[in-house]
Amino acid sequence: MAKILVKERNVVVPGQELADGMDYLPSEGAFREGEKIFSSKLGLFNLDGRLIKVIPLGGKYIPKKNDTVIGRVTDVSPKIWRIDIGWAFDVVVPLREGSRDFIPNDADLTKYYDIGDLVVAKIINVLSPKIVDASMKLPGCRKLGVGRVIKVESSRVPRIIGKQGSMITLIKDATGCNITVGQNGLIWISGEDSKKERLAEEAIRKIEAEAHSEGLTDKINNFLKESK
Amino acid sequence: MAYTKRFDGRKFDEVREMEAKVGIIKRANGSAMFRTGKTIAIAAVYGPRELFPAFLQDPKKGKLKCLYDLLSFSVTERKRPGPSRRSTEISMVTRDCLEPVLDLTKFAYTGLDVYIYITQADAGTRAAGINAASLALADAGIPMKDLISSIAVGKVSDKIVVDLDKEEEDHKDGATDLPIAMSVRTGKLTLLQMDGNMNQTEIKKALEMGKKACEQIKEVQVKALQAKYGGAGK
Amino acid sequence: MKKYIKAILDKKDRLDGRTFDEFRKPITISNEVSNKAEGSARVKIGDTEVIAGIKVDVGTPYPDSQNRGNLITNVELLPVASSKFLPGPPGPQAVELSRIVDRGIRESGMLDFEKLCIREGELVYNIIVDIYPINDAGNLIDASAFAAVAALKNAVLPKLVDDKVQFGEFTKTKVPLKIIPITCTVYKIGEHLVVDLNKDEEEAIDARLSIAVSESGNVHAMQKGGIVGFSIDEVDKAIGMAKKCVEKLRKQLK
Numbered sequence: 001m002a003k004i005l006v007k008e009r010n011v012v013v014p015g016q017e018l019a020d021g022m023d024y025l026p027s028e029g030a031f032r033e034g035e036k037i038f039s040s041k042l043g044l045f046n047l048d049g050r051l052i053k054v055i056p057l058g059g060k061y062i063p064k065k066n067d068t069v070i071g072r073v074t075d076v077s078p079k080i081w082r083i084d085i086g087w088a089f090d091v092v093v094p095l096r097e098g099s100r101d102f103i104p105n106d107a108d109l110t111k112y113y114d115i116g117d118l119v120v121a122k123i124i125n126v127l128s129p130k131i132v133d134a135s136m137k138l139p140g141c142r143k144l145g146v147g148r149v150i151k152v153e154s155s156r157v158p159r160i161i162g163k164q165g166s167m168i169t170l171i172k173d174a175t176g177c178n179i180t181v182g183q184n185g186l187i188w189i190s191g192e193d194s195k196k197e198r199l200a201e202e203a204i205r206k207i208e209a210e211a212h213s214e215g216l217t218d219k220i221n222n223f224l225k226e227s228k
Numbered sequence: 229m230a231y232t233k234r235f236d237g238r239k240f241d242e243v244r245e246m247e248a249k250v251g252i253i254k255r256a257n258g259s260a261m262f263r264t265g266k267t268i269a270i271a272a273v274y275g276p277r278e279l280f281p282a283f284l285q286d287p288k289k290g291k292l293k294c295l296y297d298l299l300s301f302s303v304t305e306r307k308r309p310g311p312s313r314r315s316t317e318i319s320m321v322t323r324d325c326l327e328p329v330l331d332l333t334k335f336a337y338t339g340l341d342v343y344i345y346i347t348q349a350d351a352g353t354r355a356a357g358i359n360a361a362s363l364a365l366a367d368a369g370i371p372m373k374d375l376i377s378s379i380a381v382g383k384v385s386d387k388i389v390v391d392l393d394k395e396e397e398d399h400k401d402g403a404t405d406l407p408i409a410m411s412v413r414t415g416k417l418t419l420l421q422m423d424g425n426m427n428q429t430e431i432k433k434a435l436e437m438g439k440k441a442c443e444q445i446k447e448v449q450v451k452a453l454q455a456k457y458g459g460a461g462k
Numbered sequence: 463m464k465k466y467i468k469a470i471l472d473k474k475d476r477l478d479g480r481t482f483d484e485f486r487k488p489i490t491i492s493n494e495v496s497n498k499a500e501g502s503a504r505v506k507i508g509d510t511e512v513i514a515g516i517k518v519d520v521g522t523p524y525p526d527s528q529n530r531g532n533l534i535t536n537v538e539l540l541p542v543a544s545s546k547f548l549p550g551p552p553g554p555q556a557v558e559l560s561r562i563v564d565r566g567i568r569e570s571g572m573l574d575f576e577k578l579c580i581r582e583g584e585l586v587y588n589i590i591v592d593i594y595p596i597n598d599a600g601n602l603i604d605a606s607a608f609a610a611v612a613a614l615k616n617a618v619l620p621k622l623v624d625d626k627v628q629f630g631e632f633t634k635t636k637v638p639l640k641i642i643p644i645t646c647t648v649y650k651i652g653e654h655l656v657v658d659l660n661k662d663e664e665e666a667i668d669a670r671l672s673i674a675v676s677e678s679g680n681v682h683a684m685q686k687g688g689i690v691g692f693s694i695d696e697v698d699k700a701i702g703m704a705k706k707c708v709e710k711l712r713k714q715l716k
Contacts, residue, residue: 011457013450014366015329015374015413031373038413040331040371042453057457059369060257060276062334088277088338128287129276130337146465148477155369194475212457253597254509255544266497270596272542295541295549300592301499301515304629309538309592310551343542343549345594347513348496 008047009212011057012039018052029054043155044212057212061154061184063087063132067123068140070149070182073116076109083121085184086151089130093121097135118144118188120180144180147190148197152208154185159211160204167207167217174224175200199227231385235395236265241437243379243391243444244352248359248452250367258368260452262360265393266350271360272343273368276332279339290335294323296344296357303349318354319344325378325409325419326361331371340370351394352380358409358419363449367456375449376418377442378409381434383426388434390441406431408438412446415439467666471654477662483703485658486510489714491608493616500632501617505609507658509599514609515592516617516637519627523579523586531578531586535564537593537606544598562685563593563607566645566674567614570682574638585625589614589637600660603672607645612715615642642715643674643682646707648700650690655700657707671697673704677712 002021006012018030019037026032029041030052039045043054063069063085071085081098082090095103098112113119113136120141121134135141152160161168161181172179177191177200187204191197203220210216234240244265253259256272263269279285296318298307311319322344332340342364344357358378366372381390385401397403404424410417417435426434470477480486486508495502499515523530537560539547552560567573578587591614593606614637621631649656650669659667669688676682681701686692692700 011454013375013453014372015411016450029371038373040373041369042366043369056369058258058367088275088279088335128336129334130285146469148466149463194470194473194477195479198477198479253511253542255597255599256542259542268496270542274541274545277545299496299513299515299594300536300590301496301502301517304498305627306517306519306590306592309536311549341541343540345540345542348498 006045010045012045027051027053056155067183069184070186073113091132091134093134147188150187152185156208156211160207171203231387240389243441246448248448250452250456258364260360260363262356264356267356268348269356269360271364273364275340276335276338285337290332290338292340294319294342298346302346328418329373351397374411374413377445379441380407381438382406390437410442464666468652482656491612501613503609503612507605510605511596512605512609514613516613517590521588528583529579530575532588534590543595562672565683566607570643570674574640577638601658603647641676643676644708645674646704647672671700675708
């Protein structure tokens with residue numbers, strides 16, 4: 001008889017036995033040895049049907065296809081931009097993915113994005129950890145202006161965005177700030193004054209610190225109201 | 229002269245009081261402190277990150293690098309800063325004992341740096357360092373088949389003991405140091421060294437005592453990881 | 463981010479809302495880093511953390527200071543503290559940091575070097591100060607200097623038998639100090655003078671001036687860094703800021 005040994009959303013550690021029996025399947029953050037399934041990560045236990053998953057609580061961002069990320073241009077060569085998104089290697093935006101507008105082959109690419117510019121890009125291809133392509137063509141992709149950039153644990157990004165963007169909308173509405181969240185944990189905030197920006201940052205830091213607790217939306221709502 | 233009572237009054241199979249804390253260095257991708265008695269180790273993990281020089285990059289998996297060292301004022305006679313032959317060797321055995329439980333296949337071409345420093349030394353520093361490093365790797369979100377738990381066992385005068393302190397290492401009748409590390413889940417030893425003189429039966433007995441000690445260490449490690457996120461669950 | 467930091471300073475505000483002459487909180491000092499050291503301290507300023515330890519041994523005096531003990535100050539930027547620090551011999555940043563801390567102790571006259579002489583021309587104490595940043599969240603200079611001072615204040619001399627240090631055996635005699643100088647670095651960003659920068663703010667530094675201030679409020683050592691200059695008025699203002707900040711820091715030092 002197969003059995004689950006851990007409760008939903010419990011904190012589990014590498015090597016911890018999660019389930020015994022062949023009825024369940026190990027997914028992300030879990031592996032099978034013989035009849036048993038173990039965790040390979042520090043994270044939260046999650047059972048989805050027959051799939052056993054461990055949602056990581058920490059660690060570096062690893063690029064995934066279709067992720068929207070924020071990064072800094074580190075190099076511009078005749079046909080590509082290189083962007084540092086906090087991963088081990090820079091991602092590459094080829095000329096043809098540089099803009100929704102047509103870019104001629106002999107264009108000066110620094111006119112579009114120069115070294116040091118902050119940009120929002122979308123990962124379109126992950127061939128290996130070393131070869132990751134991104135695009136600036138897709139909706140939302142753009143160069144960012146002057147603003148506050150903060151770094152959060154990338155594993156907390158889903159909580160910061162919330163269901164259908166509910167959490168981040170809450171913060172945007174309460175502070176009146178423009179906020180762009182990258183899946184890689186970089187967040188850009190720009191508002192009419194630095195106090196509002198600071199409040200937005202504090203709210204995001206609060207979510208980051210308490211991401212694994214329940215009733216977070218209410219807590220953040222109260223926090224923003226009290227701080228007004 | 230037989231060694232009948234340990235200098236600090238512990239039982240022969242008793243580990244010194246332990247303490248572990250995860251996430252002590254915010255700037256690092258993962259970090260931890262591990263204390264055994266008066267020996268304190270800190271460890272930080274940086275990576276996966278770009279590996280230099282590039283010829284070391286492995287297209288199949290990430291490369292683990294470890295650095296162990298004593299801080300200059302962690303010992304009675306000041307240690308000159310910078311690696312010594314001893315610390316270089318310990319760095320190497322530390323890497324070799326951690327690597328078997330790591331799954332670095334998703335981190336091809338990258339490097340993973342583990343830095344271990346002893347801030348206060350009272351014997352058993354490599355074990356404390358390995359325990360801290362194992363926690364720091366888990367904290368850094370690196371996939372692992374198990375934690376690694378480490379302890380020094382050995383012989384002081386005529387007695388097999390667990391977790392020697394400095395006074396015991398310097399016992400006038402001589403002491404044998406036998407540091408081990410293991411994956412407690414599988415029972416596999418990933419570090420095994422020895423300096424001194426013990427017979428086969430004694431070694432077997434020491435390893436069995438060491439295994440029990442590693443089980444206790446793992447409990448401390450697991451609790452420390454859970455504590456960072458408010459305990460085992462609600 | 464550099465432009466943003468300047469823009470926010472122009473509005474008389476900082477990233478975390480501090481005033482220009484305000485240190486991060488909390489500031490904590492503890493003295494239990496290593497019981498093998500003759501003195502040690504752990505200093506935290508906000509998220510910045512530095513540990514320092516004092517080791518003492520004996521040696522012969524330098525030919526030009528036959529009746530004075532020696533001081534050696536060493537900062538090692540451990541790779542645990544930042545992804546930017548790599549193992550290996552000290553780079554320019556570590557060397558400069560060592561120099562600033564060293565000046566703050568040596569040139570300020572903090573140590574009573576003559577009392578550190580055991581027999582003139584033959585035997586003196588060597589005081590070795592080792593400083594290790596643990597988490598670099600900005601302003602390592604002040605945290606390092608503060609940790610060194612806190613460790614020295616707490617340090618004792620080792621026991622001597624036949625002119626040899628009995629390692630691990632401490633006396634109750636404190637390392638002789640004359641004054642307690644505390645270093646405060648005033649950073650220049652654009653036209654603004656600001657203290658205790660955090661890691662993000664450090665990106666925007668144009669120049670800096672480290673100032674060691676004693677109990678009397680006198681300045682005992684200074685060192686400027688960066689390629690932009692200070693006007694005399696700015697130096698004067700910086701000293702005023704440093705004195706104010708040091709007074710507050712001194713209260714943490716029991």
